[in-house]
Each structure stands twice: as structure tokens, then as C-alpha cells.
Amino acid sequence: MRFAPLLAAAALFAIAATPAAPAVETRIEGAGLVHDVDLLQSAYERLHPGLYRSTTPARMARDFDALRDELRGGATLAQAYMAFSRLAAQVKCGHTYTNFHNQPEAIRSALFEAGRGRVPFHFRWVDQRMIVVRAAASAPDLAPGTEVVSINGVPVREVLAALLPYTRADGANDAKRIAQLQVLGDEKYEPFDVFFALAFPAPGDMFDLVVLRPGETTPQQMRVPGLAWPERLAMRPAVREGGAPWRLDRTRSGFAVLDMPTWALYDTPWDWKAFLTDTFVQLERDHVPALVIDLRANEGGMDIGDGLLAHLIDRPVQRPFYRQLVRYRSVPADLRPHLDTWDRSFDDWGADAIPFDVRYYQLTRWHPASPGEPIAPEAPHYSGRVYVLTSATNSSATFQFAQLLHASGRGTLVGEPTGGNLRGINGSAFYFLRLPHSGIELDLPLVAQVSDSPQPDGGVAPDIVAVPDRASIAAGRDVALEAVAKDLVSHR
Known part of the structure; x- marks a missing residue:
């Protein structure tokens, strides 16, 4: 199973012309958000090759209807971003998401870079327990191995359960979802930082923690300052x-x-x-x-x-x-104005897309049919x-x-x-779908890799x-x- 040469360019693509994003506190009008949902559903149903790998058409239709109902009365940018992120995660595809890096600058600035709502430490999840790996200089009492029991009164197990529905992974691979919600300094925008700040907004710049230090049996209370985004970046490993x-x-x-x-x-x-x-x-x-x-x-x-x-x-x-399957031979004209990519040849596969069954074409552009x-x-x-x-x-x-x-x-x-996922993943070529009213972007993979034989619904052990x-x-x-x-x- 191989991807096209520019697999992860989705995370690096600079959008030349994007809709203007509303201000973070501005309430986006409900009719516009419903239009965005309609566009997203149309694009997913006509272009996404893995839409029904882990769900059914009826269940996915209900998810879209629920999203319309949620947004029909309007929403702030933060609320809309969370809602579209949750819908994308329900596809259970590791390449289908509201890509942090591909959002307009205004959204990145407002939702990912503002404020001090980042916990001042790196951590791993160990059996659903939050274990400190490294603390910022502003929280010197958080030694490695410290267990954080709660944040601002919320048990961390509840935090993890609340954030998992927003994370991306292929099929039933929940280990990937949990790994995304660790903070280890590997990402410019840490998913935990983004989703935690939006789902559990702190009343100020401080966090009230209950912690259990290594070698101790009695939890202790601790107040620590949150980090600004530049301070989070400063905790990353130095560039070689x-x-x-x-x-x-x-x-x-x-x-x-x-x-x-x-x-x-x-x-x-x-x-x-x-x-x-x-x-x-x-x-x-x-x-x-x-x-x-x-x-x-x-x-x-x-x-x-x-x-x-x-x-x-x-x-x-x-x-x-793995067979390479796509949903279309030529992109419908009404969708093209909303789709950006690095290679416009994705708009029309031409003779490289061979009819496979009533739903799919088999793509032979990069891989043979056998x-x-x-x-x-x-x-x-x-x-x-x-x-x-x-x-x-x-x-x-x-x-x-x-x-x-x-x-x-x-x-x-x-x-x-x-x-x-050993059953196959989606990727190879991408569109970057821009929703015109909210300005939110969602990555849309175009090629499904599908195994001809039964495989476990998980990764490689x-x-x-x-x-x-x-x-x-x-x-x-x-x-x-x-x-x-x-x-x-x-x-x-």
C-alpha cells in the first residue's frame, strides 16, 4: 500500500484565496452554517472514498442532520469549529479533519494561538491517567511521573472522554485517538491544547490542579499558570x-x-x-x-x-x-469552486479511473490494478x-x-x-474543502486503499x-x- 508522492502536502498547502473567517466572538448566522453543512455533505457523499468504511449511509445522514440542527440557530466561530471537527471525526478516517495548518490565518490566530489556555507541561496518557513527562519553567513542582488527577475540578478521565470524539483515526484504532491527545512537543498545534481550551475554557490564566507526586499517596492541590502559544512552542525540541x-x-x-x-x-x-x-x-x-x-x-x-x-x-x-478506489472520474462542477489542491489533475482522473462496481472506480494513475x-x-x-x-x-x-x-x-x-488500519486507509490525493460562510477548512482524501482479504480493524502490533x-x-x-x-x- 503506497501513497502518491505528495501524501502529506495537505498539511503544508498554502491557500491562495480563502473565505474571510468571522471574528472569534462573532455569532455566525444559522442559515449560512446550514449551507456549509449542505456543502460538506454533498462533497463527502460524492467524493470521499472512505465515507462508509466504518459507518452506514443512514447513520452518516443522521449525523449531518444532527449537525444542521445544532447549528441552525447560529454559533460562534469556536462552536462551529468544534461541531465540524466532531462531524469529521465521525467518519473515522485519519486524514479527514479540520486541519489546524490549513485553516485561514484568522482562524489559526483566534482559535489556536490566542490566550493562555495551555497546561504548562508535556504529558502522556497511561491507562487513561495523565502523567507529566516534562514541565515548563513556570511549573517547577511538576516533576516527571507526577499524575494529574483533575484540572479546574474536572477529573482528567472525563476530560479525555470529552475530547476523544473530536480526534481523527482510522476505524476502531482508539490508540491513535488517545495518542493525539498527548502533549509531547511534536506538533506546532497540539490537538489537546486546541480542543481542551475550546471545550473547557478556563475562567482566567491559571489552572487549579490536583496532582499525585511520584512516591506519594496523598493528592495535593496546586495552582499553575497557563502557557501562551509562544511558550508552548518554546518547549519543543530545538531545531537541529x-x-x-x-x-x-x-x-x-x-x-x-x-x-x-x-x-x-x-x-x-x-x-x-x-x-x-x-x-x-x-x-x-x-x-x-x-x-x-x-x-x-x-x-x-x-x-x-x-x-x-x-x-x-x-x-x-x-x-x-491494496486496491486504489475513488468515488468519481470527474469532479462535479458545482463543487470545484470550493476545492483547493496542489494538483488540479485530481479534478479529472480520466482513463486512470476504471469502473470497479456501482459505487467506485479503480484508480491506476500511481498503482497498477494488480x-x-x-x-x-x-x-x-x-x-x-x-x-x-x-x-x-x-x-x-x-x-x-x-x-x-x-x-x-x-x-x-x-x-x-x-x-x-490494516483494512486500509484513505489518502494519496487531497482536496481542501473551504466552507464559504464559516471559513472553516476540512481535508478530504480522495483515494481509498482497500484490502482484498479480511484484516483486523486496527494497526500493526x-x-x-x-x-x-x-x-x-x-x-x-x-x-x-x-x-x-x-x-x-x-x-x-
Whole structure:
């Protein structure tokens, strides 16, 4: 299952002409919002190839009717954004959402960048418990491993339950939904920050917490200041010198670690192919016995997995076959004014769209109608042991790489189950649907990858499970790397 070369350009596309977004406190007139819902329903029903993967036409129609009823009396921009986000999440597609990065500047400024409604710490969800990983300088008493029990009087389990309906994931993969609601410094706009501030607006700039510190049994109350958006950004990892987003760490005994936090390299001149070539030349020349590829923070991006695997294999590997299905051959004229994209050839697939059944066309523009050529080995070849660290964040190109590596038998997956879905995901080509009255944008994937055989409704399971817990977070231990080291000892 492969995506077109510009899979995640959806998150990077600059819109040339967009509707003006209403001011954040302005109430948007109900008739206009209902018109936006009508347009969204029309676009989804005629263009979205995965609309009914996880639901039925009748259920989806009821969801649209409920959205109309909710917005018919008008709504603020914040209320409308939340309502459209929830509707998109009901499609249960990891690429169908109100993309933070593709909203007009006015919406980004008003809803994502304003105020101080961000908790002053990074955290993970561990069995629905909010565990602090790192605190801002303004909250020094929040040590790693601290459990946050409640925020402003609301138990965090209730917070998690309230926000999950707004998160995107493929099918029943709730691990991906929960992972999105962690704050680890991986995102410019953290989904938890956005949805928590809109769903639970704080009365001021402070948060009243109930916390349980490591080693203690009695919860304590604590008041901490919220963060402004620049302060949240300041907590992110520093940008590496030279513009190289990947790093090869050879400081550990027995294995090297290739850290790949992103494959979204569309707007960089950095030569990732040359980096991989140099990396594998080094590793093979120096007889490094094992390589760990860390993808835990990497949702996806470019189709880098095939090139990476080519350096690891010594015989051709066949990709899992997924049919590429689309809903249309030519986009209806009434929808085109509302659809932006980076490639207008998506407007008309032409002869590349072959009738498949009464609902779909099979797309052959990038992939043949039957299994294509396998991935061929490529020099320099690395012959050592290979481990790939996975998490629920891996839901696009990195999910596909984990699936391919697992099927090839060339490496060992270590960590947590991936995002994505083995039944297939939607993507490859995108429209950016602009709703004219609210100004809200929704990403609309155009190609469904569909398996010919029954598959589990979930991601790829790791060969070795290694999940952070409260104790490991408090101690600053990396349980996945510990699991790799233990496995290497067992193979000596």
C-alpha cells in the first residue's frame, strides 16, 4: 500500500484565496452554517472514498442532520469549529479533519494561538491517567511521573472522554485517538491544547490542579499558570543544526539509533537519499551489529519507507496489495469552486479511473490494478539486525512502513501498536474543502486503499511490546530502547 508522492502536502498547502473567517466572538448566522453543512455533505457523499468504511449511509445522514440542527440557530466561530471537527471525526478516517495548518490565518490566530489556555507541561496518557513527562519553567513542582488527577475540578478521565470524539483515526484504532491527545512537543498545534481550551475554557490564566507526586499517596492541590502559544512552542525540541531533521546516534554500545521524527520533507532542500546512503555506508563499513530506527514521533509524510527498506533487504520484497478506489472520474462542477489542491489533475482522473462496481472506480494513475513490482534491494546494503520503534502516532507512511517491514521479516517492531488500519486507509490525493460562510477548512482524501482479504480493524502490533509507564517516566527511562538491548543480549 503506497501513497502518491505528495501524501502529506495537505498539511503544508498554502491557500491562495480563502473565505474571510468571522471574528472569534462573532455569532455566525444559522442559515449560512446550514449551507456549509449542505456543502460538506454533498462533497463527502460524492467524493470521499472512505465515507462508509466504518459507518452506514443512514447513520452518516443522521449525523449531518444532527449537525444542521445544532447549528441552525447560529454559533460562534469556536462552536462551529468544534461541531465540524466532531462531524469529521465521525467518519473515522485519519486524514479527514479540520486541519489546524490549513485553516485561514484568522482562524489559526483566534482559535489556536490566542490566550493562555495551555497546561504548562508535556504529558502522556497511561491507562487513561495523565502523567507529566516534562514541565515548563513556570511549573517547577511538576516533576516527571507526577499524575494529574483533575484540572479546574474536572477529573482528567472525563476530560479525555470529552475530547476523544473530536480526534481523527482510522476505524476502531482508539490508540491513535488517545495518542493525539498527548502533549509531547511534536506538533506546532497540539490537538489537546486546541480542543481542551475550546471545550473547557478556563475562567482566567491559571489552572487549579490536583496532582499525585511520584512516591506519594496523598493528592495535593496546586495552582499553575497557563502557557501562551509562544511558550508552548518554546518547549519543543530545538531545531537541529544544518537543517537535517534526522540524526544517527552511535554513542550506545551494541547498536546505533537512527532518529526519524518526520518524513514530511516537501519544503526542504535537504537530500534525505544522500543521508541514507551515507548512513548505511558508515554502518556496514564499521560493522555496527544492530540499527534501531526510531519512528515513534513520526506520523508520516513522503513515501520514504520503500527507499529505507531497499537498503535493508537482500532479496525483492512484495508490497501488500491494496486496491486504489475513488468515488468519481470527474469532479462535479458545482463543487470545484470550493476545492483547493496542489494538483488540479485530481479534478479529472480520466482513463486512470476504471469502473470497479456501482459505487467506485479503480484508480491506476500511481498503482497498477494488480500487484506491482516488488521493492528491489539497493546498495549500500546493511546486514546487521534491525529494530523499528513504533507508536500509535504512526498512522500514514510510517504505518505502511511498519506493515511492510513486518511482512518482510527483515526487522523487529518494538514499542506500541501503530496507528493507521490494516483494512486500509484513505489518502494519496487531497482536496481542501473551504466552507464559504464559516471559513472553516476540512481535508478530504480522495483515494481509498482497500484490502482484498479480511484484516483486523486496527494497526500493526509490535513484535516486542514496550509501553512507558509512570515509573519509567519518573525515572527518565526509555523502555523501548531497554527492550532492544535486552533482545540483543538474548541473540548473542
